[in-house]
Amino acid sequence: MLYVALAVRAFRRYSTYIAATLAGIFTNCVFGVIISFTYIAVWQQNPDAGGYDVTDALTYCWLAQAMIMTVAIWGGGAPDELAARIRTGDVAIDLYRPVNFLGWWLASDLGRAAYHLLTRGLAPTAVGALLFDLRFPPSMAAWAGFLVAVVLAVVVSFAIRMLVASSAFWLLDQAGVKNLAAVFSMFFSGLVVPLVLFPGWTRDVVMVLPWSAFVQVPVDIWLGRRTGVSLLSGLAFQVGWCVVLLALCALVLRRANRKVVVQGG
Amino acid sequence: MASRTAQQLLWGGRAYLILSWMWIRVSMSYRTSFVVLTLGQFFITGLDFVAIVIMFASVDALGGFSLAEIGFLYGGSGLCLGLADLTLGNIERLGNRIRMGTFDAMMVRPVPLYAQACADEFSLRRIGRITQALFVLAWSITALDLDWSVARVLMVPYLVLCGTLIFLAIFTLGAAFQFWTTDGSEAANAFTYGGNTVTQYPLTIYPTEAIKALTFIVPVAFVNWYPSLFILGRPDPLGLPAAMQFAAPVAALVLGLLAALAWRSGVRRYRSTGS
Amino acid sequence: MSLIQVENLSRTFVVRRRVGRFRREAQVVRAVDDLSFTVDRGEMVGYIGPNGAGKSTTIKMLTGILVPTAGRLSVAGIDPSRDRVELTRRIGVVFGQRTTLWWDLPLRDSFELLRRIYRVDTARFRRNLAEFTELLDLGGLLDTPVRQLSLGQRMRGDLAAALLHDPEILYLDEPTIGLDVVSKGRLREFLRSINTERDVTLLLTTHDLQDIEQLCSRVMVIDHGSLVYDGTLAGLHARGSSTRTLVVDLVDAADPIDVPGADVRRVDGPRQWLSFPADASAAPVVAAVAARYDVADLSISEPDIEDVIRQIYTGPDQLRFS
Incomplete structure (x- = not known):
């Protein structure tokens, strides 16, 4: 199967940078510790802040660290390669390949995500569990739901990064747009401050934005705060954004395709 | 010998300014892009503080410190990091340069390597972070109900200078x-x-072992924590002597010597392995 | 005194190689092994050898980037490993594959920056810049950022940049790599002119043997870290027992030509290729062919230096037990 081969290739490519992976894990852990203590301070003051208890908050903190690279919250992954190929004009070759363009890049990004989940995801979670008292999924359903939610989170993130990268078709350089996207992504995914802490109506808003699919939904499933219908609705929420954003990608790529055909890249 | 070293240092500084100035001119020739990126930096780093404000929707103090006090810590630390980042932020691309082989190009130029590495693609847009930190610092100073004695006022530039050197x-x-x-x-x-x-946070939220580590092992506590204890009139949670609140230059000196040593032996290593 | 003096120069590296899945084994590699040579002012020397022979390691030591493991080294009277920064003012370096210019700066700004870094006085800088702009045809490119230049344009920019401070020695690492024939020709012409007009000593490594045929009076061949040849190009031919080729166009197709002193290498209809030793005169062979056959046309092609060098690399006396 072509797509599996693409994913495996991406997985292998990332796995050659061992020193970079170790350095990244170290950094994730340092930030995990720092943020843990700020959360402890918050929940000491208000043991029920945002409806979480302190164990929920600490679990959230470490899972968020685990998601940074897996979900590529800061950007990067396969869409970055696409942006580079747009700049050099090599993308014209990709567009004429007899395979689904989005599928091609998604497979590659899923391979990358798998590698990052097993290294930059697993390692900080283990370290966090050693240092702090964390909560683990209470049931098989929660485990399974969490894994599905992570895959969906990667796809939502992929679609957003793809849209950002596609801006290079028109702007040639995606750097500015990518920076901006990274800020939105970092803030509205709840990387710095959990979305449950957002006050009043802002909380309702950030909860329906696509970025809440990155960390908040998977973590709530992990914590067992979403079970049964709520778990399914969480996944449905992610699927909904996947569909909308991938459709948008397809639309943008069709436009881009026409542009490449007309102007020759 | 000593005069030769002094001359080299002076020339290194001048070359740093020459190189940086060139990058500033380049960034100015793309003015729109420069303004957008600077504003971007301003807001990106600003969201950090928004996150803290959001936390304060659920609590009214962290580690016993009010939002205004945390704003002072946050602004101080951010200002020091921002100034250091502006001065030599792109030095972190060194590994990349070594991998690509472009570090060799630096070695065949008559400018100290450190000056070249610091000035590499000097990014003036980093004043975005500095401005943001200054805003928060200024707000916190107005929001704090402090008796601004001369010593306290003087302590602020002292903090910024030492903190920047540490970073x-x-x-x-x-x-x-x-x-x-x-x-x-x-x-x-x-x-x-x-x-x-x-x-950015009061160190009182961390366990005492962590505060000790941040004091004696990775001495970032001297960036803003100890000077701020003096300015904010707070007791030291470790109960260390008051002299600690003025000891930031010692930390800066020790770290500076270590950094110089590490840089020199790094260059020596590069010159004996070529990689 | 010679401009470049190299005495018993050695450079070893410790390479950690993976043995099995996790174990690594340290291995000492002699990149440059007891190398000695001198280069006089005004020479143009080709420094050649296969990949990994030790060419760039030598250049890196000559420029002060690498410190030698053993041996003595002096460039323009300076010890490169001790006074690297001082040396940089006396030499120019061009790396063919990577530019030493600033990627995002227009050429003009790069040059101006170099003027200030090398502290070249303004009058001299103006004169040099005007001359190089003319010779290298840079006029239309000065305001283009380096990243938008083609490879050939960038190489010309790099050359000018390396010469603005009037270095005595210019090191060129693969200067013509990736260039088209016209650009190569123009580049070689420029190098010849700075050698004769400005008395710049040139040391160039290359894979393109035409560079050497057209530029260098002297060739040094390095292999496995040692010099295996140092002398003229003609001597290199003799050393490699190279052959010249006589191409004979007969009036009609015939059996392979049989003349003393030459062997038929190829027959294609009426055309035949004969090879004979490079150091032998072509006249008797030509006379013998013309006497026995109806010849429509004759031509002689010079020996292929690539073959010669390949022979040196693989020659029996160069076999190593490593």
Whole structure:
């Protein structure tokens, strides 16, 4: 199967940078510790802040660290390669390949995500569990739901990064747009401050934005705060954004395709 | 001998200014892009503080410190990091340069390597972070109900100067580390941006062992924590002597020497392995 | 005194190689092994050898980037490993594959920056810049950022940049790599002119043997870290027992030509290729062919230096037990 081969290739490519992976894990852990203590301070003051208890908050903190690279919250992954190929004009070759363009890049990004989940995801979670008292999924359903939610989170993130990268078709350089996207992504995914802490109506808003699919939904499933219908609705929420954003990608790529055909890249 | 070293230092500084000035001119020729990126930096780093404000929707103090006090810590740390980042932020690309082989080009130019590495693609847009930190610092000063004695006022520039020097040394250490592992640049972030994040909050939220580590092992507590204890009139949670509140130059000096040593042995290593 | 003096120069590296899945084994590699040579002012020397022979390691030591493991080294009277920064003012370096210019700066700004870094006085800088702009045809490119230049344009920019401070020695690492024939020709012409007009000593490594045929009076061949040849190009031919080729166009197709002193290498209809030793005169062979056959046309092609060098590399006396 072509797509599996693409994913495996991406997985292998990332796995050659061992020193970079170790350095990244170290950094994730340092930030995990720092943020843990700020959360402890918050929940000491208000043991029920945002409806979480302190164990929920600490679990959230470490899972968020685990998601940074897996979900590529800061950007990067396969869409970055696409942006580079747009700049050099090599993308014209990709567009004429007899395979689904989005599928091609998604497979590659899923391979990358798998590698990052097993290294930059697993390692900080283990370290966090050693240092702090964390909560683990209470049931098989929660485990399974969490894994599905992570895959969906990667796809939502992929679609957003793809849209950002596609801006290079028109702007040639995606750097500015990518920076901006990274800020939105970092803030509205709840990387710095959990979305449950957002006050009043802002909380309702950030909860329906696509970025809440990155960390908040998977973590709530992990914590067992979403079970049964709520778990399914969480996944449905992610699927909904996947569909909308991938459709948008397809639309943008069709436009881009026409542009490449007309102007020759 | 001594005069030769002094001459080299002076020339290094001048070359640094020449190189940086060139990059500023280049960034000015893309004015729109410069303005957008600077504003971007301003808001990106500003969201950090928004996050803290959001936390304060659920609590009214963290580690016994009010939002205004945390604003002072946050602004101080951010200002020091921002100044250091502006001065030599791109030194962290060293590993990349070594991998690509472009570090050799620096070695065949008549300018000290350190000056070249610091000035590499000098990014003036980093004043975005500095401005943001200044805003928060200024707001906190107006919001704090403090009796601004001369000593307290003087302590503010003292804090900024020493804190900046400490971060400069940490950036340099992180870069020198890349002479050994070129892929390891991300680990340096744990100390630079990690050091910044850790000092944005009152250290009272951390266990005492952690405060000791941040004082004696990775001495980022001297960036803003000890001087701020003096300014804010707060007791030291470790009960250390009051002299600690003025000891930031010692930390800066020790770290600076370590950084110089690490840089020199890194260059020596590069020149004997070529990689 | 010679401009470049190299005495018993050695450079070893410790390479950690993976043995099995996790174990690594340290191995000492002699990149440059007991190398000695001198280069006089005004020479143009080709420094050639297969990949990994030690060419760039030598250049890196000559420029002060690498410190030698053993041996003595002096460039323009300076010890490169001790006074690297001082040396940089006396030499120019061009790396063919990577530019030493600033990627995002227009050429003009790069040059201006170099002027200030090398502290070249303004009058001399103006004169040099005007001359190089003319010779290298840079006029239309000065305001283009380096990243937008083609490879050939960038190489010309790099050359000018390396010469603005009037270095005595210019090191060129693969200067013509990736260039088209016209650009190569123009580049060689420029190098010849700075050698004769400005008395710049040139040391160039290359894979393109035409560079050497057209530029260098002297060739040094390095293999496995040692010099295996140092002398003229003609001597190199003799050393490699190279052959010249006589191409004979007969009036009609015939059996392979049989003349003393030459062997038929190829027959294609009426055309035949004969090879004979490079150091032998072509006249008797030509006379013998013309006497026995109806010849429509004759031509002689010079020996292929690539073959010669390949022979040196693989020659029996160069076999190593490593």
